[in-house]
Amino acid sequence: MPLNQTGRPIDDVIADLRAKQAGDARWREGRTFGLVFDGGPEVHEVAERAAQLFLHENALNTKAFPSLGELQAEVVRWTADLLHGPSGAAGFMTSGGTESILCAVLAARERGRKERGITQPHMVVPESAHAAFHKAAHLFGIELTKTPVKADWTADVEAMAAAITPDTVLLVGSAPQFPQGVVDDIPAIAALAQAAGANCHADACMGGFVLPFAEMLGRPTPPWDFRVEGVSSISADVHKLGYAPKGASVVLYRDRDLRAHQTFVFDGWLGGFYASPNLQGSRPGLPMAAAWAVMSHLGVDGYLRLTDATLRCADRLRAAIRATPGLRVLGDDAYHLVAMASDPAAAHPIDVFALGDALARRGWLHDRQGPPDSLHATVSAGNARVMDLYLAEFEDSVAEVTGRRAADRSTDYATLE
Ligand SMILES: Cc1ncc(COP(=O)(O)O)c(C=O)c1O
Numbered sequence: 001m002p003l004n005q006t007g008r009p010i011d012d013v014i015a016d017l018r019a020k021q022a023g024d025a026r027w028r029e030g031r032t033f034g035l036v037f038d039g040g041p042e043v044h045e046v047a048e049r050a051a052q053l054f055l056h057e058n059a060l061n062t063k064a065f066p067s068l069g070e071l072q073a074e075v076v077r078w079t080a081d082l083l084h085g086p087s088g089a090a091g092f093m094t095s096g097g098t099e100s101i102l103c104a105v106l107a108a109r110e111r112g113r114k115e116r117g118i119t120q121p122h123m124v125v126p127e128s129a130h131a132a133f134h135k136a137a138h139l140f141g142i143e144l145t146k147t148p149v150k151a152d153w154t155a156d157v158e159a160m161a162a163a164i165t166p167d168t169v170l171l172v173g174s175a176p177q178f179p180q181g182v183v184d185d186i187p188a189i190a191a192l193a194q195a196a197g198a199n200c201h202a203d204a205c206m207g208g209f210v211l212p213f214a215e216m217l218g219r220p221t222p223p224w225d226f227r228v229e230g231v232s233s234i235s236a237d238v239h240k241l242g243y244a245p246k247g248a249s250v251v252l253y254r255d256r257d258l259r260a261h262q263t264f265v266f267d268g269w270l271g272g273f274y275a276s277p278n279l280q281g282s283r284p285g286l287p288m289a290a291a292w293a294v295m296s297h298l299g300v301d302g303y304l305r306l307t308d309a310t311l312r313c314a315d316r317l318r319a320a321i322r323a324t325p326g327l328r329v330l331g332d333d334a335y336h337l338v339a340m341a342s343d344p345a346a347a348h349p350i351d352v353f354a355l356g357d358a359l360a361r362r363g364w365l366h367d368r369q370g371p372p373d374s375l376h377a378t379v380s381a382g383n384a385r386v387m388d389l390y391l392a393e394f395e396d397s398v399a400e401v402t403g404r405r406a407a408d409r410s411t412d413y414a415t416l417e
């Protein structure tokens with residue numbers, strides 16, 4: 001259908017949009033284990049009111065919108081404090097985890113070029129690290145060595161050490177990694193990076209707004225943040241377990257010198273001086289203001305409440321999987337990312353893709369992932385409210401699929417259309 005010639009009444013336009021949403025995942029009912037993270041009605045309200053205020057503003061030029069410069073500085077400072085950044089720690093807001101990772105990889109490349117004269121940069125990335133690192137290598141012309149994980153799904157640090165070359169500019173660890181939810185040995189990876197004169201990026205897109213609160217709640221938390229010497233940069237997504245709407249992440253550096261390698265400054269254009277902190281040009285104020293508003297509304301106590309609910313919910317999910325013959329949990333018991341897989345040692349292993357399909361028919365959304373074939377759950381506070389219902393339908397679904405196998409073996413973390 002071409003664009004209509006004459007405009008249409010607002011109510012009709014909105015009614016069409018609502019109709020298009022009919023087939024979408026039911027996140028408002030707590031039925032998505034990923035994609036949308038729901039902090040509850042008050043979090044929606046504060047985000048929506050902030051979004052209304054900043055719907056049209058543009059952080060391209062914070063001299064025109066000093067409010068957005070302030071909001072960014074505060075979100076960055078609050079996040080740096082949570083992650084024990086030293087007083088000189090500095091960063092920027094970005095549109096999401098992928099952009100934060102792209103910026104950190106670019107900064108590592110540029111540091112290698114300027115300080116060590118590296119012209120053919122190389123990075124070492126465990127196979128569990130997010131696909132965004134591969135995208136960065138592709139975009140920025142960096143050779144990437146992918147290293148294996150160990151039996152506990154954490155990065156094999158010895159393999160990473162063996163992969164380092166004189167041109168290595170970056171080593172990556174995750175806190176936690178997405179597929180099995182485990183935290184890599186960040187101190188060991190950071191030590192390797194330091195010895196090589198390279199950056200170490202700790203990807204806490206998933207954990208940045210969980211691990212600090214888990215630690216405050218007394219859950220065992222391995223060292224992973226800026227308290228680890230040698231961690232040069234961290235990505236932490238406010239739009240995941242920070243419960244802000246999409247479009248908000250923070251990329252942080254231990255100091256301003258490391259951050260300077262990320263920025264782009266150009267003074268040779270007829271349009272005037274161009275200074276750009278991240279990969280964007282025009283930068284929507286909406287996600288920045290909404291992230292600021294959600295963080296400010298929740299405060300540390302709000303995040304402790306949501307993190308506690310989330311981690312208890314993840315514990316219940318793991319317990320249910322372990323109590324089900326034919327299923328097993330991949331990874332440890334620590335945080336909010338849960339991977340369930342078939343148990344090959346069981347008398348009747350359950351095909352998790354068939355199980356995922358049965359759950360989807362009941363309105364529950366898990367990502368399929370692999371290898372190995374597994375169902376992913378990023379548990380968040382919105383799931384906690386409906387866990388009794390989920391667990392009942394999980395049991396029904398297990399009974400329904402025992403002995404069946406899904407013909408479709410595809411996995412779809414992200415799509416093109
Ligand atoms: C560990 C990790 N890093 C990076 C990302 C990418 O974040 P985004 O989807 O916001 O680009 C994700 C997304 O789930 C993730 O789990």
